[in-house]
Amino acid sequence: MTGREPLHAASQAPGAEPEGLDVWLRRVSLGRQDAFDHVYAEISGPVYGLATRILRDPAQAEEVAQEVLVEVWRQASRFDPARGSARAWVMTIAHRRSVDRVRAEQAAADRQERNARETAPMLPEEDVAEAVEGRLERQRLRRCMGGLTDLQRESVTLAYYSGYTYQQVAELLGAPLGTVKTRMRDGLARLRDCLGVGR
Amino acid sequence: MTEADVHTLTGAYVCDALGEGERAAFEQHMAQCPECAAEVRELREVGAVMADAVATRPPASLKDAVDARIRVTRQDPPLTDPHAQEPQAAVPAQRGSAQRRRAAWAIAAVLALVVAGLGWRVADQQNQINALNAQSTQISQLLAAPDASATRVPVTGGGTALVVDSRSRNEVAVSFTGVASAPSGKIYQLWLMTATGAARSVGLMESTPNHPLLVEGLAGETAVGMTIEPSGGSVKPTTLPVMVAALEA
Numbered sequence A: 001m002t003g004r005e006p007l008h009a010a011s012q013a014p015g016a017e018p019e020g021l022d023v024w025l026r027r028v029s030l031g032r033q034d035a036f037d038h039v040y041a042e043i044s045g046p047v048y049g050l051a052t053r054i055l056r057d058p059a060q061a062e063e064v065a066q067e068v069l070v071e072v073w074r075q076a077s078r079f080d081p082a083r084g085s086a087r088a089w090v091m092t093i094a095h096r097r098s099v100d101r102v103r104a105e106q107a108a109a110d111r112q113e114r115n116a117r118e119t120a121p122m123l124p125e126e127d128v129a130e131a132v133e134g135r136l137e138r139q140r141l142r143r144c145m146g147g148l149t150d151l152q153r154e155s156v157t158l159a160y161y162s163g164y165t166y167q168q169v170a171e172l173l174g175a176p177l178g179t180v181k182t183r184m185r186d187g188l189a190r191l192r193d194c195l196g197v198g199r
Numbered sequence B: 001m002t003e004a005d006v007h008t009l010t011g012a013y014v015c016d017a018l019g020e021g022e023r024a025a026f027e028q029h030m031a032q033c034p035e036c037a038a039e040v041r042e043l044r045e046v047g048a049v050m051a052d053a054v055a056t057r058p059p060a061s062l063k064d065a066v067d068a069r070i071r072v073t074r075q076d077p078p079l080t081d082p083h084a085q086e087p088q089a090a091v092p093a094q095r096g097s098a099q100r101r102r103a104a105w106a107i108a109a110v111l112a113l114v115v116a117g118l119g120w121r122v123a124d125q126q127n128q129i130n131a132l133n134a135q136s137t138q139i140s141q142l143l144a145a146p147d148a149s150a151t152r153v154p155v156t157g158g159g160t161a162l163v164v165d166s167r168s169r170n171e172v173a174v175s176f177t178g179v180a181s182a183p184s185g186k187i188y189q190l191w192l193m194t195a196t197g198a199a200r201s202v203g204l205m206e207s208t209p210n211h212p213l214l215v216e217g218l219a220g221e222t223a224v225g226m227t228i229e230p231s232g233g234s235v236k237p238t239t240l241p242v243m244v245a246a247l248e249a
């Protein structure tokens, strides 16, 4: 096609063991579109799901997911296994892009509607724990969420799944700023220990 | 905020719950604080599980759009590479051949622009080039630029777009082949897009243009794209692009 297209490396040997996402990301960093297909199959669901959860708009979620997945392709060589799992690297990008978009949308809406009408209160439309229920492989997270205090759980889920700033979370929960900051931290730390990840 | 307080921001940082200024300040702190860096690394693994918990099967259109874009998206070099901050510093040994390839592309691009844009026959190439020069001195200057580079990308719904750009001139020309007219009541809108996804409109087309479009004044944008918008155009894209081409850095 064009001189810009990356060269394809030799394909994977047949009969190879199933490998981790970090191995596939390294292959992607060599310009291998076949490796990207594998990465896409693993991460597109969580990326799109997270964007949908935060943006609450399938069309916008699809746009953000597209940006995230192209960024994964573009920046695959920047992934450093010493600094966390491949999945955490991807989801960090996905979360950041989704939150940036929802804030930009909110800012634009605020500008446009400042004199028109008050923006509807940004309360979550459904209980997060409820959405997590019913999926066998997700019961572990649900169980660990159940081990948090209400304030920890609400602080973490409102920030992570709804994209609120800690100031907005504090306002929604009627809790002091410092408390909310701390609950996000110790809530996540308790989830980390319960899930057995990150250590 | 006191120095003791800043360490408690790891959770809010991982949740992207800090405002822009606080986020930047915390990242500065984290660069100096191994404890916070380690804690952020651990807490991000929780975020990955939380993302998995809301996984949703995306529409097939997402895969198509991503595939179309990665075909024309150049990958960043590794950060450990000492030249990582200056990706344009190509290996000297490859410089000559890269330039020749670009020159060849520029010539091919002239012909393709002429054939696609003006609908002329491939025969009598010199006449075509002369005519194109007459039609648009500026496009011919773009095509003659030493760093002019071309790429052809598919357009969703059929046809292709040929994109020729030059960073030294900060210009990009786009011509279309086999692209259907926009649906009734809609128009095609062309955008320049940044790496962060911001888009600025650079033109509206009721139907497929019959000559190349020239966009001047590129300001570091990384891609040119086209969406279908309500007639009159939109302030920002409201639909997924039907065409996206990465611009040569």
Ligand SMILES: [Zn+2]
Pocket (backbone or CB within 6 Å): B006, B007, B029, B030, B033, B035, B036, B037
């Ligand atoms: Zn610290």
